[in-house]
Amino acid sequence: TKVLLTGGSGFIAAHILEQLLAKGHSVVTTVRSEEKAAKIREAYPSQAAAGDLITAIVPDIAQPNAFDEVVAQNPGLEVVLHTASPFHFKFNDPKELLDPAVVGTTSILRAVAASAPTVRRVVVTSSFAAIVDEAHVKDASHTFSERSWNPVTLTDVHRAPATAYRASKTFAERAAWDFVQDPATGAKFDLVTINPPMVFGPVVHYLASLDAINTSNERVVDCLRGKWRDEVPSGGPVAIWVDVRDVAEAHIKAGLEIPEAGGKRLFVTAGLFSNAELGRIARKNFPEDAERLPTEETKGGELPAEGERFRFDNSETNKLLGIKYRSFEECVVDTIKSLKKHGA
Numbered sequence: 001t002k003v004l005l006t007g008g009s010g011f012i013a014a015h016i017l018e019q020l021l022a023k024g025h026s027v028v029t030t031v032r033s034e035e036k037a038a039k040i041r042e043a044y045p046s047q048a049a050a051g052d053l054i055t056a057i058v059p060d061i062a063q064p065n066a067f068d069e070v071v072a073q074n075p076g077l078e079v080v081l082h083t084a085s086p087f088h089f090k091f092n093d094p095k096e097l098l099d100p101a102v103v104g105t106t107s108i109l110r111a112v113a114a115s116a117p118t119v120r121r122v123v124v125t126s127s128f129a130a131i132v133d134e135a136h137v138k139d140a141s142h143t144f145s146e147r148s149w150n151p152v153t154l155t156d157v158h159r160a161p162a163t164a165y166r167a168s169k170t171f172a173e174r175a176a177w178d179f180v181q182d183p184a185t186g187a188k189f190d191l192v193t194i195n196p197p198m199v200f201g202p203v204v205h206y207l208a209s210l211d212a213i214n215t216s217n218e219r220v221v222d223c224l225r226g227k228w229r230d231e232v233p234s235g236g237p238v239a240i241w242v243d244v245r246d247v248a249e250a251h252i253k254a255g256l257e258i259p260e261a262g263g264k265r266l267f268v269t270a271g272l273f274s275n276a277e278l279g280r281i282a283r284k285n286f287p288e289d290a291e292r293l294p295t296e297e298t299k300g301g302e303l304p305a306e307g308e309r310f311r312f313d314n315s316e317t318n319k320l321l322g323i324k325y326r327s328f329e330e331c332v333v334d335t336i337k338s339l340k341k342h343g344a
């Protein structure tokens, strides 16, 4: 299958790329610079030489016609996996997240509708951020599922950086569903969204330095750097997670292998986790690092109490995808091993 993967330099996208190529698919992937493109080709020299891995430069997905050229120049695309979207809290204005998220999503959909009639499905990497309702995260009588929508509005985006990020993902996902439901767009493809909560896992993308670690793996780096020695920080109220390799598998199954996934929001999660548990797994498996890891006595970072956390139900997704989620221990151990290769 010929696949267009946006944002190929990212943490999650790099796993999708690895799994796609391992399964023999042909991939066109977009990145922001030739430097990043070269790193990706260097990682897969034989596929790049054979033309099964093509890199394309899309410098700024916040431009309305960002994807026109790459889509027009690569005939025969069958599936599009749109992962590119900012996930960081280093912005001055929420627009720096909202524009690339929303315009990036509509620009890929418009480009495909206009000039890629062979595309049968577009998968958009959305998030649990588009499912959660901040008013109910501590509400044990509230259950989030594939049908839940974050009610965030534009007036909320200045509340906190995390709210701005959640809004960017919510507005982008809404724009995608609106697009495919609007007959005037001429879209001949269907849409699937993948909505993961916190994603942890090994780094397979090019990482210039540990300081450039992706946002969701930052806490593992902090733990390894000894920042949790005196107190383990709270993991926040959204205490659910999933392994990056399972998220990548979900994109591939939903995009290429399961026709019935069309039109679905897929809420992929392995369940609860806590920072305290992360610290315990690190200590148990890496005794050589004991002096920088939290000790048995270190307090903090435990799960919110049962009566103070939301419930979730992703049984529909699990039934459709049939993914056997990796355990938190396997994920943390593999993440730490990979970070050690980068100097942690």
Ligand code: NDP
Pocket (backbone or CB within 6 Å): 006, 007, 008, 009, 010, 011, 012, 013, 031, 032, 036, 058, 059, 060, 061, 062, 083, 084, 085, 086, 087, 100, 125, 126, 127, 128, 169, 195, 196, 197, 198, 199, 200, 214, 215, 216
């Ligand atoms: P990364 O930061 O590693 O990846 C983000 C990707 O988007 C990178 O390829 C980045 O390019 C690209 N990107 C960001 N802003 C722009 C822009 N303005 N123009 C062009 N490209 C841009 O994070 P993840 O891999 O974690 O995120 C991938 C997707 O998964 C995102 O849609 C994110 O919202 C979603 N997600 C992530 C979760 C997590 O816990 N990690 C949870 C739920 C959803 P560059 O490398 O050049 O910066």
